[in-house]
Amino acid sequence: PTEEDAAYLEEYQAKRQKKGKREEEVPMEEKSTLHIKDDTDYQGRSFLHVPQDLGVNLKSDEPPAKCFIPKRQIHTWTGHSKGISVIRWFPGSAHLMLSGSMDSKVKLWEVYGKRRCVRSYLGHKQAIRDVNFNNAGTQFLSASYDRYIKLWDTETGEAISRFTNKKMAFCCKFNPDDDKQHLIVAGTSANKIICWDIRSGDIVQEYDRHLAAVNTITFVDKNRRFVSTSDDKSLRVWEWDIPVDMKYIADPSMHSMPAVTPSPNGKWIACQSLDNKICVFQVGDRFKEMRKKVFKGHMVAGYACGLDFSPEMTYLTSGDGDGKIYIWDWKTSKLLSKWKAHDDVCIQVLWHPHEPSKVASASWDGNIKLWD
Secondary structure, three states, X not given: OOHHHHHHHHHHHHHHHHHHHHHOOOOOOOEEEEOOOOOEOOOOOEOOOOOXXXXXXXXXOOOOOXXXXXXXXXXXXXXXXXOEEEEXXXXXXXXXXXXXXXXXEEEEEEOOOOOOEXXXXXXXXXXXXXXEEOOOOOEEEEEEOOOOEEEEEOOOOOEEEEEOOOOOEEEEEEOOOHHHOOEEEEEEOOOOEEEEEOOOOEEEEEEOOOOOOEEEEEEEOOOOEEEEEEOOOOEEEEEOOOOOEEEEEOOOOOOOOOEEEEOOOOOEEEEEEOOOEEEEEEOOOOOEEEEEEEEEOOOOOOOOOOEEEOOOOOEEEEEOOOOEEEEEEOOOOOEXXXXXXXXXXXXXXXXXXXXXXXXXXXXXXOOEEEEO
16 A cells, blocks of 8 residues: 555554444443332331232232223322333232333332332443343343343342343343243344343344344243334244244334233233324234224324233223323223323333222323322
């Protein structure tokens, strides 16, 4: 190369090396605070123990016989300094609730009693995108925009491990099978779904077929398969551990579906579609869109508002971009009720699995509200 070229190349390489140096960021130190004095009761059981003196059986396997539409607000949880992006019930009993927020904290709240904040988990540099418990509720995953997924111990608050592939994870889940609880899957911004083994920390499988960032992962069909949705406006169905999609649903009229919820009986999934509709897909042997079952009336364009079924499948509920909560009748898909719940986007609505009319809603205004 000529002298000019040589100088240019040298400068270019120096720049590249400099760039490469900045990449190796150190992950943040994790810490956790306990906010309550009595973290064990008089028998020494921790706050994960399911309370039995509430007049409602939180250990029952049966959903309530009939659900009703909530009428009033009974509590507001405040404590996050920025908007909330995700809330999850404690698995099975739902006597605790986990919330992930844009202030990069994850907090655990009591749903009964004094409804205090039990614990805060600090370990991310940027907003939390997703949190999910394992089946027992003893551990949970948090995925953040700082490109890390962290595995936490719910009770002690210690961070057990961290996973990263230098890309953002938009959703992360444990495999719901009891014998596969050591496998976690994450949908990333690099169009891949990545499966880690949390015992070794190794990537054991990559599902790389989507054409854009993967938004959701939903296990269906007795957890043998999972459904993923993506910004490429398609829905793909995968057999577990087979990295080629067994079904690909895409239609010119389909929009991106950034929030998906399976029905309690496992026969359908409801998808929040960004053209202000909720689409329903039949899952099982045949995957197809139920074109007659469409829920409309809310405004979600541009927001990944979560949706949920009432536990005995009478109602479907969703948040919307104006901070309203909507409730539809599942059988007739009529809009039964809507009310203004929050000052900002209502990003998630969860129906309590054991209570006939208790609904929790989370919003970008930083509040979580409980309705009854």
